[in-house]
Every structure is written in C-alpha cells, then in structure tokens.
Amino acid sequence: MSNLDLSYDIVGIGNAIVDIISHENDDFLSRHRLVKNSMSLVDEQTALAIYSEMHPAIQTSGGSAANTMAGISLLGASSGYIGKVKDDELGKFFVHDIEAVGVDHLVTPIPSGLPTARSMVLVTPDGERTMNTYLGASSTLFAEDIDPEIIAAADYLYCEGYIWDVETTKQVIRLAMSIAKESNKKVSFTLSDTFCVERHHQEWLELIAGPIDILFGNEAEFLTLSGCPSLERAIDWIRGQVEIACITEGSKGSTIVTEDQIIKIEAHLVEKVTDSTGAGDLYASGFLYGLIKQFDLQTCGTVGSLVAAEVISHTGARPQSSLNDLVSSTLNL
Template sequence: MTYHIYGIGNALVDKEFEVQDEFFTKAGIEKGMMTLIEEDQLHTMLDTLSTDYGLKKRACGGSAANSIIGASYFGAKTFYTCNVANDEAGDFYVQDLQAAGVDTNMDGDRDSGVTGKCLVMVTPDAERTMNTYLGITSELHAKHINEEALKNSDYVYIEGYLVTSDTSRAAAIQVMELAKKHGVKTAITFSDPAMVQFFKDGLKEIIGDGVDLLFCNEQEAMLFADTDNLDDAVEAMKSVAKTFAITLGSKGALAFDGELMHPIIPNPTTAVDSNGAGDMFAGAFLYAITHGHDFAAAGRLASAASSKVVSQFGPRLEAEQHEPLKSALDG
C-alpha cells in the first residue's frame, strides 16, 4: 500500500477569532453551528471581526484536511483530494498541506477562482461557530480524484460537509464507488449536526449500502436516527456502518469494532477551543487502526489527541505534539 488514508473534503483557509456571545446576537448568527455564507457576507464579517477582535490564527482547514494532517503527523502516509484556486490563499493551503507531509492533487496547475475560507469564532466557553464561504471548493469534481492513489490506500475518508454541493457530493459518491471497486475500506464523518439536520438524504446517498467505519458525535447520531435516546442511535448506526466511533464530549466516546462496544474514557482537560476536536479524533483513530492497533487503543489515542487539541487555540496540534501522545496506545 502506498497510502494508509486517502481523504477527500473541502479545502478552506481557516481564520480564527475569539469573540463574545453578544457578537452572535448582534450579527444574527446561530451559535455552535456551521453556516454557509456568500462572498460579500464573508468580506463584511471579516472586516468586523478583524477590527473588533483581531485575527488569532490562520491555517489550512476543512474537516477532513484536519484529520488527514493529524494522521500524517502521527506517521500515516496520506493523500488529500480537494480544490483550491490559483490565488494566494490557494498557495498557502497547498504549502501548509505539503509541510505536514500530505500528498495532494493540487500540487500542479489550479483553476482560477477564489479559495474557500472559514471564519471560526470561538467563545469563552470554548464553543466554536463557523461561517463558511466555499468558493472554488464547492466545485470539487470527480475529475479531481486520483484513482491510482485511492486504489493504493488502506482507507478512504470522506467528509460529510461535501453533501452541501451537488458536484462535491457526486465526487464523494464516486470515491465510495471506486473504493468498493478496488477493495479499499470506506470511512465517513458526519462533520456537523447541521449536515445531518438539513442534508440527511444526501448523506444517505453517499453512504449507499453502508460504510466500513463511521465517525459522528452524540447529537449527529441521534439526529440521524430520529431519536433522543443514545442507545437507539447506537443501534441505528449498526445498520449503516460495520464499525463506528461516537464522540460524547466530556463523557468520552464509544467505539464499536463490529463485535464489541468499547467505552472510551475522557481525558480531563480545560477546554479553550473545541474547533477541530472531532477532526483530530478521526485522524488519530484512523492512524491507529491502519498501524495494527485495535479499537480500544485507537479510542485511547483519539481521546488523548482530541483533548489536547481543545486545550489550546486552533484546530490542530503542532507537529512535535503528536509523538508523545502515542503512549496512550499502550493503555
């Protein structure tokens, strides 16, 4: 195998700000959710945030990108299919990916347009709220898929956010079909409660007759199963995924390996910024299971890594922070 994980997802340059709750009330923004916005709204809000709060951090982002970069820093060989433009933000994005050791389809000529951006607003309670202008990433097409890299991977990993665009949803479905054709295992993340709430049919379309591995949080699982009971949601997940991991916030996580349910204990931490916690959980988990570890060990690493992410600002850890976390694999 050339790659442990082949990812496909949105490519967004994250701009992070620390804000107060009253900002959302004033701006009419729903807290804790990802909302798609137009380019003019992006510029207006960016001006306001930059003036009133100041930019805290810039990084190449997108849910699956964060997972793939995390896995890469742990030691996985990874490939990321995405779409950025031939602008400064696109240059920054590709350089950031490559610096993390991730191979990508974007290392050659890129189309004209505007690279997608995500305004990440973090409140003192560590909750993250996102307003996203997709830009050229909404034009992620099947043509961007690298079938050679895909068929030489252990897992494909698909981001649920792709469901919001017809072309990117079609690309996600194509990746799923190619994976099955080449005997590559399939993994998907629901990404955000809003994706399940408003795009459930599209997610079901991507999942098709089922996936090998599903990542979601408690709220997403219950929304998908149309229930307010976690046990019922767990049973519903078994009908669409052979294995899965459900994160439970401060209560830890559940990891189902197809036979046994493994409760994953939380790692006590003081949360500063919840952005990227679920992404890191998935990236660490995928690294572990593609390197010979069982679901219990994978859950321990994923829990340790995600608790480390929320204890600092930004959706990712620094490269050197990954290796010490591997001690969690040994229990």
C-alpha cells in the same frame, strides 16, 4: 504535490479551507443570528460582513478532512488529500501547511476563478467554535481531479460530510467511494455538522446502508441522523448498519459501536478548552491511525481522545505538538 506515492494508508477528500479565527463573546453570535457550534455556508459578502466585525484574527489552515489527514501524517501513517484551492495567497498557505506535515496534496491549485475557501471561525469563551464558511474554489472539485488509481490503492478512504453541500463535489465523493469499494478498501465518513445531516438526511441513510464502513459523528449528529430521542437508542440503531461507528461526546468521551461491541472511551482531560475547532477531526485522525496500525478498537479510541485533547488546548485546528511523541509516551507504544 511532492513524493507521489501510489499506495497511501489513507486518502481524504474535503473542502480545502483556511480558517480565520477570532475570540468573540456570545453576543456576537446573537447579533448575527448564528447557531453556536454549527457551520453555516455563507456567500463572500456575508463572510466579509462578519469579518469586518471580528476581533483581530489568526489565520491557520483548516478544512475538516485536511485536518484529519494532517493528524494522521503527524502520527506516522502516509496520507494524501483531495481538495481544491486557488493559487492565491490563502491557497499557497493551505498547500504549504498540508505538505509541511507530510500529506501529499493531490489536486493542482486553479490559476483563476473563485478564491480559496475561508471559514470565519468564532470561538466563544466556552471554547466552542461557530463557523461561517465561504466555499469558493473548494466547490469546484470535479471528477477529473481525482486519480482512480490512487483511490483504489489506498487502504482507507475518508470523506467529509461538509463536501456534500455542492452537487458536483458530492458526485466526486460518490465516485471515490465506488472506486474504493470496487477495490475492497474501507470507506470512512464523517457526519460533519447537525445541519449538514438535516440537509442530506435521506442520501446519507442510503450511504450508510451502502458504501460506508466506518462512520464518525458527534452525539447531536447521530441523534439527528437516527431520529432517536436518546444516545442509547441511536447506538442500537446504528449497530450493525456500519462496521464501526464512532460517536464523540465532548468531555464525556466517545463510544465505539460495532455489531457485537459497545466500547466506552474516556475523554483525555485538558486544563482548559481554548478552541474546540478540529476536535472531531483529530479524534478521527487518532482512531483511523489506530486502525491502520491494527490496534484494538479500545486503543484506537484512546489515541483519538489523546490527539483531540491536543488540538482543543490551543487556537487552531491543526496539531502544534509532535503527536507521535505524545501518543508513544502516553500509551507506551
């Protein structure tokens, strides 16, 4: 932890993961019966089995909410991150990277126990990523790991749907959400993954009717959540259930839905999608940064598109350019 500041613009909670990324052909996915563009939870043995067949990989810090907090910090807002690693090589790497971009890592790494989480990320020639995640230490986040004062003081709380997969970590998010709401702060949430939506469908419908103010997800996730046959119907369905819903639609852009507005945002085009890992996470960075800066919703979405475009143009889910310069020069802010 460094420079603990009790009033962050935003605090994020999620699984603290190091991504092990390689470029593989589609037949790698078929051989392992993996569903493209989804996240599967795997045990350590399966993770190793997949790894053993992967091409040479690069390791970069990942974790959905951590990527989002990194983006927000690089854009210039203050952020803290709650997610647990072990004090092993991968854990040190994760902590280094998140603090190097100015995010305060708010949970002490554990000295023993499960190893730091890792995700085997397979990027196919179309740029889509398919993830196989071993949760390890990130599944050992408990209520005592969060400081209620920090959550209460932050203007926004951001929670990742992925973390719902472990009963104990789910309780941590529920607790954090209730602290934020009691302090009249905004709660934002990302649906994370279609299968994740399926696994937690009923509970998430309740969250949406309850504490969630701002909801992120892609088209497929919103369709799964709503049970609607089309995006138009899903938009009608979510409208008014949350204050703001952001639906990302890949190269088709995104749609921002509020009780009285439907705003269409164009995608910021890139020459080639090298690796889509982190696209949704960084869209959320840009959008939430816009809200923090009190931009209008159209501009929030445009910043989201812009930083998402940066992250899909290279391998890895963390920005490699100065996002602040990128946004300033493009939007003339």
